[in-house]
Amino acid sequence: MREKYLLRCPGCGRSFPDRYTLDCPSGCDTLLRTIYAERRLTPRNLPGVFRYKDWLPVEGHLRVNAGPVSYESEGLARELGLLHLTVTFSGYWPERGAGMETCSFKELEAQPTVLRLREKGAGVIQVSSAGNTGRAFCQVSGLTGAPVVVVVPTAVADRLWTTVPAENVCLITVDGDYSDSIAFGREVCSLPGIVPEGGAKNVARRDGMGTVMLDGALAAGRLPDYYFQAVGSGTGGIAAWEAAERMVADGRFGSRLPELHLSQNLPFVPMVRAWEAGRRTIVAEDMPDAEASIARVYADVLTNRHPPWEVRGGVRDALAASGGRMYAVGNEDARSAGRLFVETEEIDLDPAAAVAVASLARAVEKGFIDPGKRILLNVTGGGYERAAEDLDRYPVEPFLRVAAGAVLDGDLRDDIGAWLAEQEVAAYA
Ligand SMILES: *Cc1c(COP(=O)(O)O)cnc(C)c1O
Ligand SMILES: [Zn+2]
Numbered sequence: 001m002r003e004k005y006l007l008r009c010p011g012c013g014r015s016f017p018d019r020y021t022l023d024c025p026s027g028c029d030t031l032l033r034t035i036y037a038e039r040r041l042t043p044r045n046l047p048g049v050f051r052y053k054d055w056l057p058v059e060g061h062l063r064v065n066a067g068p069v070s071y072e073s074e075g076l077a078r079e080l081g082l083l084h085l086t087v088t089f090s091g092y093w094p095e096r097g098a099g100m101e102t103c104s105f106k107e108l109e110a111q112p113t114v115l116r117l118r119e120k121g122a123g124v125i126q127v128s129s130a131g132n133t134g135r136a137f138c139q140v141s142g143l144t145g146a147p148v149v150v151v152v153p154t155a156v157a158d159r160l161w162t163t164v165p166a167e168n169v170c171l172i173t174v175d176g177d178y179s180d181s182i183a184f185g186r187e188v189c190s191l192p193g194i195v196p197e198g199g200a201k202n203v204a205r206r207d208g209m210g211t212v213m214l215d216g217a218l219a220a221g222r223l224p225d226y227y228f229q230a231v232g233s234g235t236g237g238i239a240a241w242e243a244a245e246r247m248v249a250d251g252r253f254g255s256r257l258p259e260l261h262l263s264q265n266l267p268f269v270p271m272v273r274a275w276e277a278g279r280r281t282i283v284a285e286d287m288p289d290a291e292a293s294i295a296r297v298y299a300d301v302l303t304n305r306h307p308p309w310e311v312r313g314g315v316r317d318a319l320a321a322s323g324g325r326m327y328a329v330g331n332e333d334a335r336s337a338g339r340l341f342v343e344t345e346e347i348d349l350d351p352a353a354a355v356a357v358a359s360l361a362r363a364v365e366k367g368f369i370d371p372g373k374r375i376l377l378n379v380t381g382g383g384y385e386r387a388a389e390d391l392d393r394y395p396v397e398p399f400l401r402v403a404a405g406a407v408l409d410g411d412l413r414d415d416i417g418a419w420l421a422e423q424e425v426a427a428y429a
């Protein structure tokens with residue numbers, strides 16, 4: 001093929017060029033995949049995540065030095081009795097060269113997504129978020145000037161800050177929960193010129209997150225035997241599986257897929273329950289008292305009610321293909337794992353990353369893994385304390401506040417339309 005990559009639907013097998021396509025044109029319920037012409041991974045001399053540009057659905061790159069950073073753990077590995085523990089860190093940790101200033105691996109997603117959208121000329125992106133994703137997109141907007149519409153629950157609006165001024169963000173807060181934000185985000189996307197980020201369906205999101213696997217395997221010299229990550233949507237798990245498949249096809253990094261060891265935070269653990277019950281679909285009994293459970297977890301970025309579980313190529317398929325396992329981690333275990341990480345590795349963790357550390361400790365304790373084999377621990381976020389000391393912080397000011405269940409009526413439509421028109425004027429000025 002002459003193109004750098006094509007999209008392929010694993011349902012009907014059709015391949016086609018990317019037009020910021022999120023769904024199979026034939027209507028299959030699948031996650032589209034990128035098929036890259038380049039079968040061998042050649043790291044580029046480019047900043048951050050763009051080191052892995054060959055396997056990202058973009059032509060150019062951004063001058064943003066924020067990628068995953070991998071190193072061989074000594075402190076935590078010794079504490080847990082592990083011989084080969086690679087930590088792949090996404091966050092802010094200047095001593096290790098980690099420059100994600102909003103402190104989570106959502107920046108791995110935001111950078112290629114914003115660039116792909118710009119290259120395809122698809123419009124202005126809309127993101128619904130419980131915090132980390134929104135912050136990452138605001139940051140990339142600040143760094144590149146790309147306009148974004150971010151919709152979040154009003155209660156978490158203070159999580160939206162950047163370390164550079166972000167003048168092209170339209171922040172809308174919704175008086176409700178994450179699901180209400182998603183619903184209003186969908187309303188906003190009915191405006192011509194605004195397109196949804198797409199969640200797990202967005203190949204730039206998955207291939208961006210997949211660079212964790214690439215970076216960890218390159219650092220260790222081969223694919224890990226086990227991959228540990230805390231999941232809410234599970235997109236990072238799917239991404240790890242897809243990236244590992246590409247590395248197997250490359251031929252130089254081993255021939256076995258890593259087992260996925262994915263964790264959630266009690267009491268909200270729908271994927272753990274569906275996996276343990278052997279269910280293809282997530283049902284209501286997997287999320288008893290959803291609202292109250294969500295309110296009680298330590299790591300609330302892990303509370304997604306509609307993860308891409310049953311969709312073809314989704315989390316369930318990834319776990320099954322890799323012979324994986326799921327963990328339900330309590331708040332106390334997560335907190336003490338977070339403290340252990342600070343003591344042994346000397347950087348603070350996002351609560352979600354602490355959940356992953358706790359699952360690793362559990363796996364060792366229960367004998368679920370061989371402590372002599374290779375482990376990749378995806379530390380999905382951290383360094384908030386360092387970032388607060390070192391960096392400027394700009395709160396993102398809300399542009400609009402709406403009620404849960406709001407529809408895009410005349411006034412709201414006019415306000416957002418006026419913002420959009422201003423962006424267009426600025427872009428062509
Ligand atoms: C979003 C997020 C996760 C979960 O990621 P998914 O793969 O999308 O489930 C884990 N940790 C942090 C810090 C996150 O922001
Ligand atoms: Zn199809």
